[in-house]
Amino acid sequence: DQxxxxxxxxxxxxxxxxxxxxxxxxNSMFDYFLWYKKYPAEGPTFLISISSxxxxxEDGRFTVFLNKSAKHLxxxxxxxxxxxxxxxxxxxxxxxxxxxxxxxxxxxVKP
Amino acid sequence: NAGVTQTPKxxxxxxxxSMTLLCAQDMNHEYMYWYRQDPGMGxxxxxxxxxEGTTAKGxxxxxxxxxxxxxxxxxxxxxxxxxxxxxxxxxxxxxSGKEQFFGPGTRLTVL
Numbered sequence: 001d002q003x004x005x006x007x008x009x010x011x012x013x014x015x016x017x018x019x020x021x022x023x024x025x026x027n028s029m030f031d032y033f034l035w036y037k038k039y040p041a042e043g044p045t046f047l048i049s050i051s052s053x054x055x056x057x058e059d060g061r062f063t064v065f066l067n068k069s070a071k072h073l074x075x076x077x078x079x080x081x082x083x084x085x086x087x088x089x090x091x092x093x094x095x096x097x098x099x100x101x102x103x104x105x106x107x108x109v110k111p
Numbered sequence: 112n113a114g115v116t117q118t119p120k121x122x123x124x125x126x127x128x129s130m131t132l133l134c135a136q137d138m139n140h141e142y143m144y145w146y147r148q149d150p151g152m153g154x155x156x157x158x159x160x161x162x163e164g165t166t167a168k169g170x171x172x173x174x175x176x177x178x179x180x181x182x183x184x185x186x187x188x189x190x191x192x193x194x195x196x197x198x199x200x201x202x203x204x205x206x207s208g209k210e211q212f213f214g215p216g217t218r219l220t221v222l
Contacts, residue, residue: 004153034210043115043201043213044154089153096209097161098169099144103153 003027004092006102013109019077021105023090026071030092030100035064035075038087038104047088048075080109113137115214117202123220124192132187132217134202140212142205143185144169145177147198148216154201160185192221 005024013019021035031052036044050057050064050073057064063076077084087104118133134143141162146154146169156169158177166177174196176188185204189196197220203211 002153006153009151032209036213041215043203043215045213046210049210091154096207097159097167098156099211100156100170101146101154103151 001026002100002103003030004090004100004102006090006105008105009103010106010108013080013107015082015109015111016079019075019080019084019107019109021075021077021088021090021107023073023075023102024071025073025092025100027092027094027100028071029094032093032096033064033066033073034091034093034099035062036089036091036101037084038089044089077107080107082109082111085109115202115204115212117200117214117217119217120215121218123222124189125222126193128192129188129190130192130219131189132200132202132219134185134187134204134214136183136185136204136212138204138212139182140204140206141182142207142211143179144203144205144211145175145185145187146201146203147171147196148201149198157187157200194221197221 034049035047038044093099144159145157160179163182200217202214205211
């Protein structure tokens, strides 16, 4: 049973608009959450993370929000750019040892 | 500074054959991981290591073995390959178990 879920396999957004990618988790023990971006034929690259003691973390155009009561996190990209088109994975861990990944959301930013 | 490298990039095996995938990192990271990525499943942790000489099971360890004899290398072995092990394999490394740096992946097909 997947402990981290990304229920939207794909998302299409116009350039300049906001992209919102969502992720849900079931294990209340998770205390660290990350987002990775993946281009075809490459390994994932780290984007942004958040600890469970925070509810928001911002890095340039990327902001991650964490709602612990709803066991939900989201990644906001503002403004979206064509180069952001990729597959985005959310991941969660506890004790920083094992990491659990969602199935990914493919973002397409249209020029 | 090559980061994380994986050898080989592609491989085709027949059922029952064995092989070893090599992961090497030059960032002096303590933590190393092996994942497999299958369509619709995201990345699933096979085995991981928190330091030289240590290994631990992840989510899907069956049919795989690993070794971490040197800090910079993490080997993944398939003793008797099965078609269910057809996948893309990613190695990653990191410090403090937080963000991970991924290799480019190995595409394995078992006939």
